[in-house]
Amino acid sequence: MKPPDEPMVGQGESLLAVDNVSLAFGGVKAINDISFDIRRGEIRAIIGPNGAGKTSMLNVINGFYHPQEGQITFKGRTRSKMKPYEAASQGIARTFQNVALFRGMTTLDNIMSGRTLKMRSHFFFHLFHAGPARSEELENRQFVEHIIDFLEIEHIRKTPVGRLPYGLQKRVELGRALAMEPELLLLDEPMAGMNLEEKEDMSRFVIDVNQQFGTTIALIEHDMGVVMDLSDRVVVLDYGKKIADDVPDIVQKDQDVIDAYLGVPHD
Amino acid sequence: MFYREVGDFKTSYAADQAIFPIRQDRWFMAILLVVAFVVVPFGVNDYWANAILVPFLVYSLAVIGLNILTGYCGQVSLGTGGFMAVGAYATYKLTTAFPELNFVVVLLMSGFITAGVGVLFGLPSLRIKGFYLAVATLAAQFFLIWLFNKVGWFYNYNATGQITMPTRELFGIAVTGAGTSPVVKYLFCLTIVALFAWVAKNLVRGRFGRTWMAIRDMDIAAELIGVRPLFAKLSAFAVSSFYVGLAGALHFSVWFGAIEVTEAYSINVSFLVLFMVIIGGLGSILGSFLGAAFLVLMPILLKNFMTEGLGMLAVTAKHTEILLMGVLIIFFLIVEPHGFARLWQIAKEKLRLWPFPY
Ligand SMILES: Nc1ncnc2c1ncn2[C@@H]1O[C@H](COP(=O)(O)OP(=O)(O)OP(=O)(O)O)[C@@H](O)[C@H]1O
Numbered sequence: 001m002k003p004p005d006e007p008m009v010g011q012g013e014s015l016l017a018v019d020n021v022s023l024a025f026g027g028v029k030a031i032n033d034i035s036f037d038i039r040r041g042e043i044r045a046i047i048g049p050n051g052a053g054k055t056s057m058l059n060v061i062n063g064f065y066h067p068q069e070g071q072i073t074f075k076g077r078t079r080s081k082m083k084p085y086e087a088a089s090q091g092i093a094r095t096f097q098n099v100a101l102f103r104g105m106t107t108l109d110n111i112m113s114g115r116t117l118k119m120r121s122h123f124f125f126h127l128f129h130a131g132p133a134r135s136e137e138l139e140n141r142q143f144v145e146h147i148i149d150f151l152e153i154e155h156i157r158k159t160p161v162g163r164l165p166y167g168l169q170k171r172v173e174l175g176r177a178l179a180m181e182p183e184l185l186l187l188d189e190p191m192a193g194m195n196l197e198e199k200e201d202m203s204r205f206v207i208d209v210n211q212q213f214g215t216t217i218a219l220i221e222h223d224m225g226v227v228m229d230l231s232d233r234v235v236v237l238d239y240g241k242k243i244a245d246d247v248p249d250i251v252q253k254d255q256d257v258i259d260a261y262l263g264v265p266h267d
Numbered sequence: 268m269f270y271r272e273v274g275d276f277k278t279s280y281a282a283d284q285a286i287f288p289i290r291q292d293r294w295f296m297a298i299l300l301v302v303a304f305v306v307v308p309f310g311v312n313d314y315w316a317n318a319i320l321v322p323f324l325v326y327s328l329a330v331i332g333l334n335i336l337t338g339y340c341g342q343v344s345l346g347t348g349g350f351m352a353v354g355a356y357a358t359y360k361l362t363t364a365f366p367e368l369n370f371v372v373v374l375l376m377s378g379f380i381t382a383g384v385g386v387l388f389g390l391p392s393l394r395i396k397g398f399y400l401a402v403a404t405l406a407a408q409f410f411l412i413w414l415f416n417k418v419g420w421f422y423n424y425n426a427t428g429q430i431t432m433p434t435r436e437l438f439g440i441a442v443t444g445a446g447t448s449p450v451v452k453y454l455f456c457l458t459i460v461a462l463f464a465w466v467a468k469n470l471v472r473g474r475f476g477r478t479w480m481a482i483r484d485m486d487i488a489a490e491l492i493g494v495r496p497l498f499a500k501l502s503a504f505a506v507s508s509f510y511v512g513l514a515g516a517l518h519f520s521v522w523f524g525a526i527e528v529t530e531a532y533s534i535n536v537s538f539l540v541l542f543m544v545i546i547g548g549l550g551s552i553l554g555s556f557l558g559a560a561f562l563v564l565m566p567i568l569l570k571n572f573m574t575e576g577l578g579m580l581a582v583t584a585k586h587t588e589i590l591l592m593g594v595l596i597i598f599f600l601i602v603e604p605h606g607f608a609r610l611w612q613i614a615k616e617k618l619r620l621w622p623f624p625y
Pocket residue numbers: 025028029030048049050051052053054055056057097
């Protein structure tokens with residue numbers, strides 16, 4: 001699937017590297033000289049108190065925000081400014097903290113829309129819903145049906161997503177991201193606002209996506225239990241700075257992290 | 268249980284993705300087409316063709332056009348009148364410059380020219396949204412009308428400033444000009460409208476439709492799945508303007524035959540078509556027809572009722588009619604803001620359960 005000229009990145013090697021990135025909004029430094037990397041195949045958690053800059057970090061990675069300083073290297077390529085749709089075409093998918101679905105469209109259409117970049121047939125054939133336009137629609141529908149099965153949302157296939165409860169909307173949004181067959185999946189608090197059962201379902205999906213499809217995942221999550229269970233490595237942000245970066249067991253015992261979460265005042 | 272999905276199992280995704288997945292809908296469509304193409308022509312006289320059927324068809328086409336832009340892609344436009352004028356003037360210029368050119372080709376080219384103009388005026392949509400975009404398209408409306416009035420080249424420098432459609436034939440039968448039979452006018456418009464409604468339906472149920480709706484519902488997330496906003500919006504402007512231009516071309520050539528631009532394509536037309544879109548239902552091809560039918564038929568029924576039923580003077584009736592239409596539109600927007608298309612859907616859901624609503 002990958003074009004041949006693309007540098008190969010093997011299992012366990014760095015898929016994405018963030019180097020000395022800084023981002024400011026006016027006077028507010030949302031991200032302050034942060035570096036870390038995400039290895040292919042891992043689940044990388046990004047945690048930190050409210051306003052730490054986690055969402056901003058994802059926004060930098062997929063091209064919504066352009067950092068004032070620093071650089072991002074994805075699949076061995078260092079990039080300067082990049083548009084979100086370019087990030088998408090390079091294999092970065094994303095879900096949002098506050099669900100960002102297409103509310104007027106059905107579950108099926110929302111997830112089908114995730115296949116946009118996989119569909120190439122010419123406009124001309126779409127006029128008649130014929131030839132390549134038709135067969136492409138069918139092939140991708142089949143792929144989407146697998147995702148619908150996988151996420152256990154068959155019963156809401158034809159429901160406009162605006163009418164779905166929050167927990168299901170989050171699931172559909174994950175489905176749309178999966179439909180892109182991303183190499184790097186950015187999940188911004190996928191379990192926020194969910195009850196225990198929904199959280200368990202979502203955790204299961206995240207693990208399955210990582211293990212069955214081999215998708216690399218960056219996960220923002222506030223629930224420590226979830227983070228410790230799911231992630232391979234954790235980076236901790238506080239006030240736009242990186243204060244820890246290690247495996248969950250060590251991060252958990254780190255004094256700076258404990259202080260940040262307990263709200264110990266800064267000097 | 269006259270209307271149901273149950274028992275009508277789809278065994279493949281192809282069947283589920285068909286244009287009318289439910290069997291009853293397919294039958295309904297087939298019957299409708301037979302009636303429209305075979306039965307109606309027997310009853311068509313001058314009045315029916317010129318006052319009701321052709322206007323309905325021409326507006327349906329314009330409404331589908333605006334619906335693609337506004338209903339599907341979420342970009343408001345108040346320039347519909349202006350774009351219809353582009354279609355009309357393109358037809359006039361093409362057919363007078365190249366009298367031998369096949370009339371269908373002239374119509375299609377008029378559509379493409381309008382599509383080009385639409386893309387040009389759609390460029391601001393890349394930077395501005397909603398109300399501000401509406402104002403920008405309003406500027407397009409006034410600019411285009413001014414242009415066609417001002418520049419003599421567009422009306423071949425004739426003394427009246429009007430444009431008049433010469434007679435054009437297809438297969439030896441006149442489709443435009445004074446001597447055209449009402450049945451031919453009706454069937455000609457019907458064929459074009461049926462064909463392009465089908466094309467529109469094909470577009471909106473595939474990748475392009477999803478791209479437009481994605482931009483409409485959440486443009487940030489749309490970019491994230493790989494939609495290029497530039498391409499999505501401009502393609503909606505192009506397709507939409509093609510339809511509106513084609514409607515304008517038919518409006519001028521088949522329906523009116525002669526046009527004075529400031530009257531025929533004023534801002535009122537833009538609003539009328541927009542009302543049709545809203546009343547019919549944003550984001551629905553079927554709704555486009557219902558909205559056009561409602562706003563074409565309602566004034567006629569009201570007028571007949573007031574002049575003949577109540578014996579009002581024509582002038583008084585006209586004023587009362589405008590007033591009543593306004594009230595009706597407002598009433599409708601409050602009671603069912605999703606238009607006739609939604610009412611139709613609710614009716615279908617009810618029918619599915621009937622006669623056992625539990
Ligand atoms: N578009 C923006 N304009 C101005 N300031 C912003 C913008 N986006 C984020 N910020 C600021 O940047 C800082 C980091 O915000 P961010 O949303 O990244 O935090 P977060 O770690 O995701 O927090 P939360 O856990 O609440 O989601 C905050 O102070 C926020 O107010």
